[in-house]
Amino acid sequence: MSCRAIQHHLSSFLEGDLSETQSSEVNQHMATCGTCAAKMTEARHSRTRFLSALHALPALPAPRELATRLQVLASHEIERVQGRREFSSATRRWWMRAQISMRDLMRPLALPAAGGVLSSVACFSMLASSLTFPQQFANDIPLGFTTQVQVDQLSPFGYTGHDVVMELTIDKNGKVADYAARGSVTRDDMKQLGNLILFTSFAPATAFGQPTSGKILLRSHRINVRG
Amino acid sequence: MLSYEDAQLIAGLREGVESSYEMLISRFQQPVYNLAYRLLNDSGDACDVTQEVFLKVFRNVKQFQGKSSLRTWVYRIAVNESHNRRRWLFRHRHKEVGLQEDFVDESEPRDRSLADGARSPYDRAFDREKQVLLEEALSRINPSFREAVVLRDVEDLSYDEIAEILQISMGTVKSRILRGREALRLQLTARISPELQLRECL
Numbered sequence: 001m002s003c004r005a006i007q008h009h010l011s012s013f014l015e016g017d018l019s020e021t022q023s024s025e026v027n028q029h030m031a032t033c034g035t036c037a038a039k040m041t042e043a044r045h046s047r048t049r050f051l052s053a054l055h056a057l058p059a060l061p062a063p064r065e066l067a068t069r070l071q072v073l074a075s076h077e078i079e080r081v082q083g084r085r086e087f088s089s090a091t092r093r094w095w096m097r098a099q100i101s102m103r104d105l106m107r108p109l110a111l112p113a114a115g116g117v118l119s120s121v122a123c124f125s126m127l128a129s130s131l132t133f134p135q136q137f138a139n140d141i142p143l144g145f146t147t148q149v150q151v152d153q154l155s156p157f158g159y160t161g162h163d164v165v166m167e168l169t170i171d172k173n174g175k176v177a178d179y180a181a182r183g184s185v186t187r188d189d190m191k192q193l194g195n196l197i198l199f200t201s202f203a204p205a206t207a208f209g210q211p212t213s214g215k216i217l218l219r220s221h222r223i224n225v226r227g
Numbered sequence: 228m229l230s231y232e233d234a235q236l237i238a239g240l241r242e243g244v245e246s247s248y249e250m251l252i253s254r255f256q257q258p259v260y261n262l263a264y265r266l267l268n269d270s271g272d273a274c275d276v277t278q279e280v281f282l283k284v285f286r287n288v289k290q291f292q293g294k295s296s297l298r299t300w301v302y303r304i305a306v307n308e309s310h311n312r313r314r315w316l317f318r319h320r321h322k323e324v325g326l327q328e329d330f331v332d333e334s335e336p337r338d339r340s341l342a343d344g345a346r347s348p349y350d351r352a353f354d355r356e357k358q359v360l361l362e363e364a365l366s367r368i369n370p371s372f373r374e375a376v377v378l379r380d381v382e383d384l385s386y387d388e389i390a391e392i393l394q395i396s397m398g399t400v401k402s403r404i405l406r407g408r409e410a411l412r413l414q415l416t417a418r419i420s421p422e423l424q425l426r427e428c429l
Binding site for chain 2: 011012015017046050051053054055056057058059060061062063065066067069070071073074075077078080081082085
């Protein structure tokens with residue numbers, strides 16, 4: 001190993017970071033080369049001085065306010081930890097106490113309460129047969145029903161034409177929406193029928209209480225009044 | 228892995244026992260602050276980091292499984308927190324405007340080194356000088372080397388512990404320490420004898 005190589009490996013050698021063969025080579029060189037040996041001694045000394053100086057770096061006393069801050073932090077944490085623990089144990093204690101007081105309350109009450117319930121059931125079953133309830137359905141809308149169109153008021157004008165059957169469609173407002181006549185109808189008859197329809201008022205059909213459109217059949221007869 | 232005292236202490240912390248909290252603080256306040264200071268080179272930042280570390284320890288003690296020793300765990304948190312802090316500072320520090328650029332804290336040297344009656348004022352001044360130089364050099368080297376060197380040479384931890392704290396392999400620990408020392412030495416020589424360096428370059 002040359003002096004240059006030794007220089008290169010000096011610090012690694014001192015740190016004990018060379019392989020065994022390399023360090024033995026360095027040692028061999030040291031035995032023969034005075035300059036390198038001197039340099040090595042110097043380097044070793046400086047390394048020791050340097051490391052001891054690093055070691056001797058004084059411990060820096062932490063500022064007093066840091067201790068206070070840490071104490072405050074610790075007390076907060078203790079409170080937090082204990083608080084959490086206490087919360088769970090307090091809930092458990094509260095639950096047990098509630099169970100005990102519930103049992104204490106229910107034990108003396110159990111017999112009277114059961115007696116009360118039984119007697120009320122007995123009373124009710126005896127009286128149930130004789131109970132009647134007054135019913136008032138006068139103003140009730142017949143819900144489940146449909147009603148047909150009805151003639152509210154017939155026209156005051158008579159009809160003197162032929163017999164005829166009319167099919168009228170009445171809308172939900174009670175107005176005639178359409179009409180159709182069956183049988184032999186003359187023009188004059190038709191006119192009379194028109195008047196008849198016009199002056200007759202209808203009650204619309206209802207479904208579940210709501211007015212809706214519907215159909216009605218009207219049969220007209222000639223009415224002869226003798227006299 | 229976990230010693231009896233550590234296990235007791237951790238159980239106390241989990242239960243919220245006051246004396247355990249006090250013991251943890253008294254045991255680790257100084258080392259954690261020291262480590263954070265060495266890694267960040269600022270007292271205020273070191274204080275903040277120490278507080279963060281303790282908060283994390285208190286909050287996470289339930290999850291601590293005892294696979295490493297308590298000290299290693301706390302140191303790991305401290306190193307990580309310092310790392311985060313340094314990153315944060317790197318992003319935010321340049322936006323700050325110093326109000327007291329020329330302010331020199333006169334009380335600091337007296338506070339920081341304990342008086343040693345047996346040594347002459349000259350020696351103490353010399354020591355102080357050396358210390359300042361070392362600290363400056365430390366703050367200049369690569370942070371990951373600095374972590375390794377501080378843990379090994381200042382805090383005096385074993386290689387195993389350092390590997391656990393930094394979560395790196397033993398080989399990496401060794402190489403980081405080696406390179407860190409080398410970098411530190413270079414920094415120091417550059418500081419002490421710039422003219423010498425210059426001559427070598429020429």
